[in-house]
Amino acid sequence: MNANVHWLDERRAEAANRFAALGVPHRRIEDWKYSDLKTALDGANDDAAAAWSLGKLPTDVELFDLANAESAPHWVKAHLGSLPQNAMAASSLAHARGGFALRVSRSANAAPLTLEFSGAGSVRALIVLEEGAALTLCETQVCEGFSNLGVEIVIGANAQLTHIRMAPRADGAVQVEEYAVSVARDGVYRAHFFNGGAKLSRAELQIALAGANAQAHLSGVSVLGGTAHADNTTHVTHAVAHTASTQLFKKIAGGRSRAIYQGRITVAQGADKSDSRQTAKALLMGERAEADLKPELEIFADDVKCAHGAAVGDLDANSLFYLRARGIPETEARNMLVRAFLEEAVAEIADETLRATVWQAVEDALPQAMLP
């Protein structure tokens, strides 16, 4: 065996052991209560390799293909598999034979980088932003069958990543994504997740705010119809003092679809002056649709500001009557209210072009989602 790939074999073996110990998650595991992966997979395996493709690289962004593990540079060795791995992230690390690593240096220009994941199987990605670097990443995931994406994001001091993740509706697909993110001092991670839903779709974010003034700002919309399922699970850890996080997730569920948000915020001992806000709301368009929203706080520090809220409901009857009494027909009034509801979360995207892209996806998905 080539001594140079030994570093990776060791990490894969470790991950394989970890995955073997934990097993495929199922609904009796609290974190997977609303997303029974074991049942959805029904014996399907993840030996295949999902495909990835990147758009034109901005200058001073370095790309490394993980298929060539033997020639991995030091920054890949330093970071790949270094962030905490839950069961499915351990699985993708153990099983993936493909993937990529990106290193963004301070001098990189800010042009957005597109990324697409497709096909079935496991894939790994590592994105490292060096001190002071900035990147806008527009990810689209169009995987089919069973896919398991494991993405590690390392945001250096004073670096900023804006991450848009689009997952259009994919009936029949089982899509699992695990994002592990660490943010160093003065670093900022902004992410927006659009979900059209799948047979089972789970996007999990594990974020560590590891340095003072590190920030994470998460938002997302799920627009679900038919039998679509979409699960946004987040765990933000305020590891040190003076860190901030915000979350705003909005969900529309029609038909027999199921929208899920689980958000845990941990404020570690000593992480005083931490500030976190967390809001998740869902509108149900019919009696058979379901939304499960579960915000959670674990606070081990004294002087912190944490606000959280969650609400599931139908369109507000007062608002609907008000608009109709002004002459706006019921269907149009409902459309207005639903769009206004979602717009608040999409408005978190600062860039106008990106916002328009996400909004178009919302518009495409809405007709199905508005059906009871």
Add this chain to the structure above:
Amino acid sequence: MNRRATLMLEIKNLHVAVDGKEILKGLTLSIAAGQVHAIMGPNGSGKSTLSYVLAGRAGYDVTSGSIAYNGEDLNALKPEERAAKGIFLAMQYPVEIPGVTTLTFLKTALNAQRRARGEKEVDAMTVLKTVRKRAAALKVSEEMLKRALNVGFSGGEKKRLEILQMSLFEPRLAILDETDSGLDIDALKLVAEGVNALRAPERAMLVITHYQRLLDYIVPDRIHVLAKGRIVAEGGKELAHELEAKGYEHIVGKAA
């Protein structure tokens, strides 16, 4: 011209139930075009129920009696159809709608009404110009128009925006449900001036209030006193002062 043709609103022996409980118990009332009528009454007399049933709110069930609007059975029409036909309810509690800017809302509503009447829609610029012209008199600022509908508006701002809508939609029958509630005297004068400016021979108004104070500024042609779901007294504008001096108990008691 016969008398019947000039009546804009004709309510006969109206019974309305909410959640199976009868609130209006045989209300009879008519208003002719060009007139301003006031409905006064104590809390719980059915004032707001009357305003909602006229606007067509779901859950307000007409169990017997009739409401004719320009000779047409109102009960058969949806709220949006009533609005397009010229009925406007200035609400006691205007709803906050985050995510819909005030100006967008005004344009959408105006064009929806025009579309329903088979009129040509107006473009955003024309709406903006018309709104600006009318907003100034009501001290509705440009900044308010850009904000989400009623979100973060003070009580007075919300009521002014209701009157601005009335001015923009030019209804034939305007119902003002406790438009004076929560207003200080300056805000009240401003709102009353806005309403008075809209008095016209082809327009009727129904001003619903608990207090005589509003009627010092919007002087009605006729006052009806509502108690326990029925009109118990009627008279000219001087009735307001009698109510103020002697209280509802006096009038309601006399009627019983």
